[in-house]
Amino acid sequence: MTNLKVGYWAAQEQYDPETLLEFSRHAEVVGFDTIVTSDHFHPWRDSTGSAGFPWVWMTAVAAQTKVAQVGTAVTTPMFRYHPAIVAQAFATLDFMYPGRIFLTIGAGHKFNETPLGFNWPGFGEKVQRLKESLEIIQLLWKGGFVNYNGEYYTLRNAKLYTLPKKKIPLYIATSNLKVAHMAGRACDGILTNPRGLENHAAIMKSMANGASEEGLDPSKLDTCLEFKVAYSVDFDKALQSALHWAPTAIPRKKREEFSDPRELEDNVGPEETTKIKESWLITTGSEEIIKRLGDFLAMGFNRVYIHSASPNEHRFLDLLGRDILPWMREYYENLSPPTYVTFE
Numbered sequence: 001m002t003n004l005k006v007g008y009w010a011a012q013e014q015y016d017p018e019t020l021l022e023f024s025r026h027a028e029v030v031g032f033d034t035i036v037t038s039d040h041f042h043p044w045r046d047s048t049g050s051a052g053f054p055w056v057w058m059t060a061v062a063a064q065t066k067v068a069q070v071g072t073a074v075t076t077p078m079f080r081y082h083p084a085i086v087a088q089a090f091a092t093l094d095f096m097y098p099g100r101i102f103l104t105i106g107a108g109h110k111f112n113e114t115p116l117g118f119n120w121p122g123f124g125e126k127v128q129r130l131k132e133s134l135e136i137i138q139l140l141w142k143g144g145f146v147n148y149n150g151e152y153y154t155l156r157n158a159k160l161y162t163l164p165k166k167k168i169p170l171y172i173a174t175s176n177l178k179v180a181h182m183a184g185r186a187c188d189g190i191l192t193n194p195r196g197l198e199n200h201a202a203i204m205k206s207m208a209n210g211a212s213e214e215g216l217d218p219s220k221l222d223t224c225l226e227f228k229v230a231y232s233v234d235f236d237k238a239l240q241s242a243l244h245w246a247p248t249a250i251p252r253k254k255r256e257e258f259s260d261p262r263e264l265e266d267n268v269g270p271e272e273t274t275k276i277k278e279s280w281l282i283t284t285g286s287e288e289i290i291k292r293l294g295d296f297l298a299m300g301f302n303r304v305y306i307h308s309a310s311p312n313e314h315r316f317l318d319l320l321g322r323d324i325l326p327w328m329r330e331y332y333e334n335l336s337p338p339t340y341v342t343f344e
Contacts, residue, residue, distance in 0.1 A: 002222055002302045004332040005069070006325055007034030008317075009226060009307035010061070013043035014244055017052035017060070023313050024061045027068075030321025034069040035061055036104075036305045041080060041112040044247040046261040055089050062097040069100050073191055073226065073305065074173040076108030078126070079118040083133035084158055087140040094164035101164070104191050104224070105133065106173035114259040127179060128152065130172070134186055141168065171224055175199075177206040184210025189222030194299055204300060219337060224303040225296055229281040229289060231310045231319065241311045242280045249275035280309070286323045293324070297332050304328070 008027035010020045024035045037057065043049030054072055062070045070093075077083040086103070094101040107126040114120055121129070132150040139146045140160045148155035172183040173191040183190045184207035194200040208218035230242035247255075247264040249272040258264050281292055296304060310316040 002220060004297075004329060005033045005222075005303045006031075006328060007036045007069075007303060007305035008032040009073075009305045010035055010037040010057075011307060011309075012038045012052050012054055012057070013040055013045075013049055014309065016050050017057050020052070020057065021061055021064060023317065024068075025064055026314055026317045028065045030317050031325045032068060032306075032320075034071070034102075034303070034305070035065065036071055036073045037061075039072045039075045040109075042115060042259070042261050044245060044261065045265040047265060048244060049261055055093070058093060058101075059096070062093070062100060067100070069102055070097065071102030071104060071169075073104040073171075073224070074106035074108065075103060076112065077105050077133040077137065078108065078129045079113045080116050083136040083153060084140060084155060086133070087137040088160055088162070090137075090168055091141060091160050091164045092162050094166055094168050095162050098165035101166075102169040102171070103137075104171040104173055105130065105137075106191075110256050111259045111261070111264065120256070125152075127176075130179065131182060134170075134172070134182070137170070138186070169222070171222065175203065177203060180204075180206040181210040183207050184212075184216070184218065184221065185214050186210075187221075189224060189303070191224040191226065191303075194225065194296065194301075200299060222303050223301045224305065225301040226305050226307050227281075227293065227296065228279065228307045228309070229283065229292075230308065231283055231289070231316045232312065233284050234311075235282065235284050237311045238284070239277070239282050242276055242282055242309045243273060244309055245280070246272045246276050249273075249279065286319060289324055290327055293328055294331060297328065297335060300337075302332070 010024050037054045039054045040051050043051045058070050077086040090101060090103050107130055110120040129152050132153050136148055136153060141164055143163050145157045145159045146155050169188040171189050171191050172187050174180055175192050180190055180203045190207055192203055211218040211221055230238040232238035246268040250267055308316055
């Protein structure tokens with residue numbers, strides 16, 4: 001089994017950059033290993049949304065913390081970010097903060113790309129673009145001049161003159177078997193959601209098979225999870241705080257019709273509120289948090305990113321540092337390796 005890393009999710013869509021710096025400094029003090037931040041051009045809602053530029057913010061948080069890893073979930077290297085520019089940005093970050101930087105890439109969301117004039121493609125094109133982006137980033141990180149002729153991207157004698165000092169962990173965010181297989185072949189792991197044990201096991205096995213085909217050890221791959229929680233001794237306050245994220249609960253097919261955060265916010269109804277209650281842990285105590293995290297650790301997740309929408313974030317961070325993080329590490333040390341990495 002790989003080592004457990006517990007991350008604090010710095011949500012650019014909910015808080016301004018200075019507030020996120022405060023939370024992140026506090027998170028490292030109470031024991032978090034990792035600071036992971038979202039990467040959006042537009043937030044999920046207009047009225048209470050924020051959307052700082054995460055790469056700039058990452059330089060500040062890395063400078064103001066001491067040892068925590070810093071990275072994104074999820075950067076989309078397709079349209080507004082050319083994959084070569086992603087490679088350059090994260091190479092520079094690792095040059096400045098060696099061994100502390102990681103990158104998660106994924107297919108992203110329409111409302112971050114179409115406001116800048118890009119057309120939003122179908123699933124097949126997105127997967128191919130993701131594959132080419134992954135190849136370009138890794139080629140450039142190796143150094144030297146790179147030529148690349150893909151279906152969507154071309155490099156002509158491109159070279160990074162500032163290379164990373166350490167190997168940058170690279171993850172793909174997905175719940176798709178084909179993309180999970182790609183991650184196993186070429187990445188350090190995946191960020192996914194446990195949508196039922198059967199589906200999760202299939203995704204993990206697909207990633208493991210991809211690694212095996214390349215002669216890699218599947219047990220060395222990381223499995224990352226975003227754990228969504230809102231805590232308060234007042235349940236209603238915790239729920240109201242979590243409902244900031246209600247636009248994320250709009251069905252994807254309908255959500256892809258919108259590029260304007262005002263439209264996303266206007267299309268939140270009772271169904272979205274119900275889904276937030278089901279997909280987020282809304283809680284008044286640490287016992288429920290421990291139970292849910294125990295289930296996730298038993299499923300094989302070894303990088304857990306705690307995404308809190310709690311009304312008093314500093315109070316919740318203190319609770320996590322006192323009651324939750326020590327328990328997670330002790331519990332994880334006594335787990336057996338997950339069975340999905342054993343296959344024919």
